[in-house]
Amino acid sequence: MMPRTTSSVLTVLLAVCAACKERTTRPAPACPPSQPAAILPGGRSIADVADQVTPSVVSILSERPVHPLPLYDFDLPGRGAPLAREYSLGSGVIVSSDGVIVTSSHVVAQADKIRIALKDGRTLVAKLVGADPKTDVAVLRVGAKDLTPIRVADSSRLRTGDVVLAIGNPFGVGQTVTMGIVSAVGRSNIGITAYDDFIQTDAAINPGNSGGALVDMQGQLVGINTAIISRTGGYQGIGFAIPSRMATQIKDSLLQHGRVVRGWLGVAVQDLTEDLARTLAVAPRSGVLISDVTPNSPAAKARLERGDVITAIDGVKTVDSTQLRNLIAMTAQGTKLRLDVRRHDRTRSVEVVVGEQPDDRAPARPQQPEDAGLFANVTVRDLDATLRARLRVPKDLRGVVVTEIAPGSLAASMGLRAGDVIMEVNRTATPSVKAFREAARTSQRQALALVYRDGATIFLSFSTQDE
Numbered sequence: 060m061m062p063r064t065t066s067s068v069l070t071v072l073l074a075v076c077a078a079c080k081e082r083t084t085r086p087a088p089a090c091p092p093s094q095p096a097a098i099l100p101g102g103r104s105i106a107d108v109a110d111q112v113t114p115s116v117v118s119i120l121s122e123r124p125v126h127p128l129p130l131y132d133f134d135l136p137g138r139g140a141p142l143a144r145e146y147s148l149g150s151g152v153i154v155s156s157d158g159v160i161v162t163s164s165h166v167v168a169q170a171d172k173i174r175i176a177l178k179d180g181r182t183l184v185a186k187l188v189g190a191d192p193k194t195d196v197a198v199l200r201v202g203a204k205d206l207t208p209i210r211v212a213d214s215s216r217l218r219t220g221d222v223v224l225a226i227g228n229p230f231g232v233g234q235t236v237t238m239g240i241v242s243a244v245g246r247s248n249i250g251i252t253a254y255d256d257f258i259q260t261d262a263a264i265n266p267g268n269s270g271g272a273l274v275d276m277q278g279q280l281v282g283i284n285t286a287i288i289s290r291t292g293g294y295q296g297i298g299f300a301i302p303s304r305m306a307t308q309i310k311d312s313l314l315q316h317g318r319v320v321r322g323w324l325g326v327a328v329q330d331l332t333e334d335l336a337r338t339l340a341v342a343p344r345s346g347v348l349i350s351d352v353t354p355n356s357p358a359a360k361a362r363l364e365r366g367d368v369i370t371a372i373d374g375v376k377t378v379d380s381t382q383l384r385n386l387i388a389m390t391a392q393g394t395k396l397r398l399d400v401r402r403h404d405r406t407r408s409v410e411v412v413v414g415e416q417p418d419d420r421a422p423a424r425p426q427q428p429e430d431a432g433l434f435a436n437v438t439v440r441d442l443d444a445t446l447r448a449r450l451r452v453p454k455d456l457r458g459v460v461v462t463e464i465a466p467g468s469l470a471a472s473m474g475l476r477a478g479d480v481i482m483e484v485n486r487t488a489t490p491s492v493k494a495f496r497e498a499a500r501t502s503q504r505q506a507l508a509l510v511y512r513d514g515a516t517i518f519l520s521f522s523t524q525d526e
Contacts, residue, residue: 152280189317286298397409451514
C-alpha cells in the first residue's frame with residue numbers, strides 16, 4: 060500500500076510540474092492596448108474632454124487683512140497687534156484670451172491681493188473688475204493676452220441626467236477633475252444667494268472648487284461651481300453651480316457698467332398656494348400672486364394691481380415667484396414683455412416695459428394680527444410713530460402691528476408672526492386696533508390678511524377646513 064501510494068503521489072506531482080513548465084515556457088499573450096473607459100460622440104473620451112478644458116481653469120489665492128483682538132485691554136488703535144493676513148483658496152475660469160476670468164464672489168470677498176495660477180505653471184496678479192454677491196459671481200482680469208478661454212454653452216439646454224465634469228483646486232491639492240451627472244436644474248429657495256437658480260450635481264465638489272468649471276461632454280462651460288450641502292464640510296453628493304447663462308449676463312454687466320444692471324417691474328410677488336387660490340377664487344390654481352405694486356413703477360404704469368395673478372410671461376408659464384423674479388432681473392431694461400394676468404374671473408394680456416432695478420433699500424422688519432375669530436391668540440397695537448420708525452414702515456402705510464402671537468396657534472401655523480403689520484383683513488382696511496377687531500370677528504372659518512413685512516406686502520390665508 061505504501062509504495063503504491065507513494066508512486067501515485069509522485070506521478071501526480073510530476074504531471075503538475077510538467078504542466079507548470081509548459082505554462083511558463085509558453086509565450087504570454089500580449090496585453091491589449093489601454094482603452095478609454097467611455098467613448099463619446101466623435102470618438103473622443105472623457106480624458107479628451109479633460110485635456111481640452113483644464114488649461115482654462117485656474118487656481119486662485121486671495122489675501123485679506125484681518126483685525127486681531129487687542130493684546131491687552133489698554134491697546135488702542137494703532138498700538139495693538141499688527142494686522143494679520145487671511146488666505147483663501149478657490150478656482151476660476153478663463154472666458155477670454157485677453158485675461159478675463161470668472162469666479163465666485165465669496166472666493167475674492169474683501170481681498171486686497173489676488174493671484175491666479177495657470178495650468179502651465181505661471182502665476183499672475185489679478186485685479187477685481189467687479190463682484191455680485193447676490194448671484195455669487197465675480198470677474199477678474201489679468202495682464203496676459205495668450206490665455207486659453209473655455210467655450211461657453213447655453214445652460215438652459217441642460218437636462219437632468221446629463222454627464223458633467225467639475226474642475227477646480229479642492230483643498231489646495233492641485234487641479235482636480237471629478238465626474239457626475241446633473242442631478243437637477245433650476246434649484247431655488249436654498250438660501251445660498253439672493254438670486255438662486257442652481258444646477259445641482261453629484262460630481263464631487265469640495266472647498267477650493269468654488270469658482271471652478273462645470274462642463275458638459277463637449278467641453279463647454281455650463282456652470283460655475285459655488286456651494287455644497289454637507290454635514291461634514293466635505294463632499295456628500297450635493298453640489299451646486301451657477302448656470303453659465305446667468306454667470307455670463309452678470310459678467311457682461313460688470314465689464315460694461317462696473318455694476319450689475321437688473322430688470323425691474325416694481326411688484327412684490329409670492330407663490331400662489333392652494334389655500335390662497337381658494338380664498339382669492341383664482342382658477343386654475345397656478346401662477347404667481349402680486350402682493351404689492353410700487354407707485355410709478357413699470358407695473359403701476361401697466362395698471363397691474365395687488366391681487367393680480369401672473370400666469371405667463373411671453374408665453375412661458377410662471378411656476379413660482381423665484382422663477383419670475385430671476386427672469387425679470389435678467390431681462391434688459393427697456394425690454395417689452397407680455398404678461399398673462401388673471402384678475403378675478405378674467406384673464407388678459409398686459410404689455411409692460413422693464414425698468415432698471417433701483418438701489419436696494421434697507422428692509423423693514425415683520426408685522427401681524429390680534430384676537431377674535433381665526434386671529435385668536437394674536438395681540439396687536441396701533442402703528443405709532445415709534446413703531447413706524449423702528450420697523451421702517453412707509454409713512455403712508457396704515458395698519459396694526461402684531462406684538463405677540465401664541466406658538467402653535469392657527470395664525471402662527473399659517474405664517475403670521477410678531478412684527479408684521481396687518482393692513483387688511485378680508486379686503487377690509489385695518490388702520491386701527493378697533494377696525495382690526497371688527498374685521499377679525501368676521502373671520503370664523505376663512506380669512507385673507509394683507510401683511511407688510513420686510514419692506515414688502517404679502518397675503519396670508521387662514522382656514523379651518525381642508526378642501
